Amino acid sequence: MMKPVLRVDGTNASPTEGTPVIDWPKALWNGGLLGITIIGGPLFFSWSAFVLFLVTTYLTLLIGHSVGMHRMLIHRAFQCGKPLERFLIYVGVIVGVAGPMGIIKVHDMRDWAQRQPACHDFFSHRRGLFRDLSWQLFYRFRFDRPPVLRIEPRIADDGFYRFLETTWRWQQVPLAIVLFLIGGWPWVVWGVCARVLVSTVGHWTITYFCHNPGAGRWNVRGASVQASNLPGLGLLTYGECWHNNHHAFPESARIGLEPGQVDPGWAVIRAMEKVGLVWNVGTPRPVASREDLEERPASA
Numbered sequence: 001m002m003k004p005v006l007r008v009d010g011t012n013a014s015p016t017e018g019t020p021v022i023d024w025p026k027a028l029w030n031g032g033l034l035g036i037t038i039i040g041g042p043l044f045f046s047w048s049a050f051v052l053f054l055v056t057t058y059l060t061l062l063i064g065h066s067v068g069m070h071r072m073l074i075h076r077a078f079q080c081g082k083p084l085e086r087f088l089i090y091v092g093v094i095v096g097v098a099g100p101m102g103i104i105k106v107h108d109m110r111d112w113a114q115r116q117p118a119c120h121d122f123f124s125h126r127r128g129l130f131r132d133l134s135w136q137l138f139y140r141f142r143f144d145r146p147p148v149l150r151i152e153p154r155i156a157d158d159g160f161y162r163f164l165e166t167t168w169r170w171q172q173v174p175l176a177i178v179l180f181l182i183g184g185w186p187w188v189v190w191g192v193c194a195r196v197l198v199s200t201v202g203h204w205t206i207t208y209f210c211h212n213p214g215a216g217r218w219n220v221r222g223a224s225v226q227a228s229n230l231p232g233l234g235l236l237t238y239g240e241c242w243h244n245n246h247h248a249f250p251e252s253a254r255i256g257l258e259p260g261q262v263d264p265g266w267a268v269i270r271a272m273e274k275v276g277l278v279w280n281v282g283t284p285r286p287v288a289s290r291e292d293l294e295e296r297p298a299s300a
Helices: 024-043 047-074 082-095 100-114 129-138 159-167 172-210 243-248 264-274
Strands: 018-022 139-143 218-220 293-295
Touching: 024 129, 024 139, 024 172, 047 082, 047 100, 047 172, 047 264, 082 100, 082 159, 082 172, 100 159, 129 139, 129 172, 218 243
Parallel strands: none
Antiparallel strands: 018 139, 218 293
């Protein structure tokens, strides 16, 4: 059983004071991918490219984002050897949302804000879906009084991770070259541009619905945002849709905790544990010891 990882010091910080501002590198990146996909997708469509898109999107998000970036890097819900750790994080970088330090910052700042008594709509996802997507794809939040993020030296001082953080967008280039040599421009457009765009938009769409009112068993006391489960989407979202469970037990490597809650990310971790590739796999802390957690009424 592991404890949650705490990296944000919110002393004298405010989760409500500030404003979303255009993040030009992010806007150009996501906007460029959007334009290429809308124009180039139909022009360079082929069935082999489309199958490549489906397979690579699912596998990179499952292995790299859900297992590598989210459960391992951010929450330290399991441990593994350095080669496997670096492989999982590299696949997470290939997803195309952010670098290792960047994904920690995006996640931990948002999680800190959501667990405060009040937070800005940028973090709570209370606006409409399209307003929220535009914020997440093209903007960053400029705090008036920002919290302090302290990433552990084991990650922040690792030369490989620092390299990935600096070059994470450029990591698509070697992959694009390989895909071009195999399948030409259709494979590049669908295997890189469409994949990264759909992965990013899909990530923020699921995030939006998981942080608006919905099904779930648990409330985190004092938190302005209570996460929701999205029934029926376990296979499609790698288990990330069981977000009410995750907010209650962020230390757990398994997110689909109840019977029938499909969790492919957990299946990957369990398979690796069985062959000795991972260990110290996190499990939920006992509810009896949790002063910050309460069970919702049965009708909620």
